[in-house]
Amino acid sequence: MQILLLVVGLMLAAVLLVGVGDRLRLPWPALMVVIGVLVALVPGLPDMFTLEPDLILPLFLPPLLFATAQRTSWAVFRARWRSIALLAVALVVVTVAAVAGTATLLIPGIALTAAVALGAMVAPPDPVAVEAVAGTVRIPRRLLSVLQSEGLFNDATALVVFQAAVLATVSRDELSPAGLGLRFVAGALGAVLIGLAVAWLAQSVLARLTDTTGRSALTLVLPFATYLAADELGASGVIAVVVLALQLRRNADADEAAERLTQTSIWNVVELLVTGIAFGLIGLDLRQVLIDAGDDLPRMLGHAVVVCAVVIVVRAAWMTMAWRVVRRGSDSSAAPRTGREAVLLTWCGMRGLATLALALSLPLTTADGTPFPGRTEIVLIAVSVLFTTLLIPGFTLPLLVRALGVDAEADAEKQAEKMIVLRARRAAVATMEFEQQVQGVPDDVATGMRERMKRLEGVLSGEPASEDDRQRLATLRRTRERVNTAQAAALSAARAEVLAARREPGVDPQAVDRVLRRLDLRTVLLD
Missing domain, CATH: 1.20.1530.20 (Na+/H+ antiporter like fold)
Structure with missing residues (x-):
């Protein structure tokens, strides 16, 4: 005892x-x-x-x-x-x-x-x-x-x-x-x-x-x-x-x-x-x-x-x-x-x-x-x-x-983290545009989602979400399945890009992990 x-x-x-x-x-x-x-x-x-x-x-x-x-x-x-x-x-x-x-x-x-x-x-x-x-x-x-x-x-x-x-x-x-x-x-x-x-x-x-x-x-x-x-x-x-x-x-x-x-x-x-x-x-x-x-x-x-x-x-x-x-x-x-x-x-x-x-x-x-x-x-x-x-x-x-x-x-050294954030945002936006064509996402919805993916820079940098962001999040959750699929693909591309950066020489693994954690949190919240 x-x-x-x-x-x-x-x-x-x-x-x-x-x-x-x-x-x-x-x-x-x-x-x-x-x-x-x-x-x-x-x-x-x-x-x-x-x-x-x-x-x-x-x-x-x-x-x-x-x-x-x-x-x-x-x-x-x-x-x-x-x-x-x-x-x-x-x-x-x-x-x-x-x-x-x-x-x-x-x-x-x-x-x-x-x-x-x-x-x-x-x-x-x-x-x-x-x-x-x-x-x-x-x-x-x-x-x-x-x-x-x-x-x-x-x-x-x-x-x-x-x-x-x-x-x-x-x-x-x-x-x-x-x-x-x-x-x-x-x-x-x-x-x-x-x-x-x-x-x-x-x-x-x-x-x-x-x-x-x-x-x-x-x-x-x-x-x-x-x-x-x-x-x-x-x-x-x-x-x-x-x-x-x-x-x-x-x-x-x-x-x-x-x-x-x-x-x-x-x-x-x-x-x-x-x-x-x-x-x-x-x-x-x-x-x-x-x-x-x-x-x-x-x-x-x-x-x-x-x-x-x-x-x-x-x-x-x-x-x-x-x-x-x-x-x-x-x-x-x-x-x-x-x-x-x-x-x-x-x-x-x-x-x-x-x-x-x-x-x-x-x-x-x-x-x-x-x-x-x-x-x-x-x-x-x-x-x-x-x-x-x-x-x-x-x-x-x-x-x-x-x-x-x-x-x-x-x-x-925080600049290194910003570069990883920019890479994640570019990967998400590019995948979002591709998914719009494949999934047939309506133009008005796709425009809003592209804007949201572009705002990943602020989100992944640790900035608090605004009230407008929270409302847009609620709207996205009510969209059709094809919208969710496209969005998930965009975030997946961002995570894959971040993990690829982690394997590259000269990249700080802990800076990558901080960005990846914010991406994971974003994914779980959207799910």
């Missing part, structure tokens, strides 16, 4: 903190961590919640990864594969090496493999943390897209390094860089195949399901099933779930307006509640870490400060190098293009669920029964890096964005 009360309490706190965060202009996930810390530090509080470390990633990562990946597209990854490789693989490896070297100098008696395991814990910025914190701040979509792309794949690199390092520590073997590389490539390729296979199977099943509730329920189960299947087969569950989400989004039917609205609402609720529970648990787990440290806490915290500085400096140096390379190129979508963008991308390297789960999953002993070298200090350092990179940027990011002036570009 205590566990149930805690989970319900965390969900309720998440719902309330969303409103508080909006009013204070602060990211509510960071507030959720603070609430968890305050609860954990209450004197005399019994241990209410103990979650197996092996369950943290399978329970929380699949739905949150799936929800985040649905906001991007294959076109984005094709356009930014170099950035993904440099950030999700190369930067993770460099961070692991820097942290491992620092740990061997600081922690007495720690094995090199254990130090590598620590580096793998703290190396990957978390996609859930980035989306939950940075996504609420007015930063350019181009930069947020880079952060999301990095976060969706870097966990796979870190997990491979971590598992190999822990296995080598427990068995007292040596790490093989060549073996690590081969394992990562094999796991990534296997995950891509699994993600594509599950997506194909899911689409076959969805084609035979006519009930919207059942179809939506299937999409809730798929991320968990895909993650577990990939994990059992030795592939990357992270990459498999991301590939599944991208493929399902790519093959979405333009005419599934009602279902798309339903699933979007469901996933918004799921993402809110799961994120709230996850970030609340991050704060609650601080209690046990402090208890385990005991009298050595001051010394360990000193080491943690050094490792935190190393993690931040490595990312800052990497982003500075990337800026110097990008500014010489001609790719307008690359980042960082300025020193201010490099500072912002450095500040947004937030750690989260993956760091917590890997820290808690460290074994207590090695194969011969001796204690895992430096386990308590490793866990404390990992949690310290998590709190430093999550809470400090979380509460200061709005101020930093305003100070750097990069929020001005966020306003300019």
